[in-house]
Amino acid sequence: MFDLDAYLLRVAMPARPTLDSIGLGRLQHAHRLAIPFEDLDVVLGRGIAIDSDSVFAKLVTARRGGYCFQHNRLFLDALNELGFAARPLLARVWIAATDVPPLTHTFALVTIDGQDWIADTGFGGSYTPVLPLADGAEANAPDGARFRLEATRQDGGEQGWMLLRDGDPMTTDGRGETGGFQPQYSFTLAQVFDADLAMSNHWTSTAPASRFTHTAIASIVLPNGFASLIGRNYRRRSGTDTTVGEITDPRVYRIRMSLLFGIDLSVEDVAALGLF
Numbered sequence: 001m002f003d004l005d006a007y008l009l010r011v012a013m014p015a016r017p018t019l020d021s022i023g024l025g026r027l028q029h030a031h032r033l034a035i036p037f038e039d040l041d042v043v044l045g046r047g048i049a050i051d052s053d054s055v056f057a058k059l060v061t062a063r064r065g066g067y068c069f070q071h072n073r074l075f076l077d078a079l080n081e082l083g084f085a086a087r088p089l090l091a092r093v094w095i096a097a098t099d100v101p102p103l104t105h106t107f108a109l110v111t112i113d114g115q116d117w118i119a120d121t122g123f124g125g126s127y128t129p130v131l132p133l134a135d136g137a138e139a140n141a142p143d144g145a146r147f148r149l150e151a152t153r154q155d156g157g158e159q160g161w162m163l164l165r166d167g168d169p170m171t172t173d174g175r176g177e178t179g180g181f182q183p184q185y186s187f188t189l190a191q192v193f194d195a196d197l198a199m200s201n202h203w204t205s206t207a208p209a210s211r212f213t214h215t216a217i218a219s220i221v222l223p224n225g226f227a228s229l230i231g232r233n234y235r236r237r238s239g240t241d242t243t244v245g246e247i248t249d250p251r252v253y254r255i256r257m258s259l260l261f262g263i264d265l266s267v268e269d270v271a272a273l274g275l276f
Helices: 004-010 021-034 052-061 068-082 194-206 250-261 267-273
Strands: 085-093 103-112 115-119 138-140 146-153 159-166 182-187 217-222 225-230 233-238 241-246
Touching (some): 004 068, 021 103, 052 068, 068 085, 068 194, 085 194, 103 194, 217 233, 217 250, 225 250, 250 267
Antiparallel strands (some): 138 146, 146 159, 159 182, 217 225, 225 233, 233 241
16 A cells, blocks of 8 residues: 555645646645655666665655656656556657667656646656646746647657757756757657566666766755756756855765755765765
8 A cells, every 4th residue: 555644744745635737736846846866776786676665665764766767656656546547658868869769767647637747756857847748738847947848750650749848957957958948858658567667767777878877866856946966066056046066075975965865875875986
């Protein structure tokens, strides 16, 4: 049984959200404000379990973070427990891509009164608001960025979708660009099974070509901004206040991880990340 009360406490929601798009958006935002995106266990070689029990134990009970396959497993379990109709999708992330990227991202398709919505608690590069699945649909993120969905056609004529972002690069993990809407990720509505998620998670957490296997990443959504720590490089935007810097002291790294991201690392963990 999914412990909904413990999850809602973890994401600091005092009451259950309403079963509509507003409630969906409130829950997603609360989740991203509370639970950091991070891949530290990948870099440390500990493996990533994405079954419901393991994800709950790590992100809720142990109050750690995770990456998309963990965040959205937890989020989907919460949505289903609440009574939403939701299922996972897989996506190709196009940020900084030089060729067709693999299916390394997962998020949720939620159906409310016959209308499909996309909801995503696990996109660590920025904050993606809840969007209706409709060509040209747009939504504004709390940090001021705009997102748009565009219908596309895949090879063979299959219906697909592209999510685009137009916003300040400072409210990203450093991979954002200026100059209008930029591709974030593409997807179809193909049925995704647990085996598909397991395969994508395996590649993402083990392949040398995956950025997660060699780059220590943490990010968190702020009420009106975003903060990230990529390797030793720290970026934070809150409203109009911006902080950018490189951390050169492992003690400062541990403090930053704890105070801002809520991730408590041992001295040995930091040493094993190989950053200093």
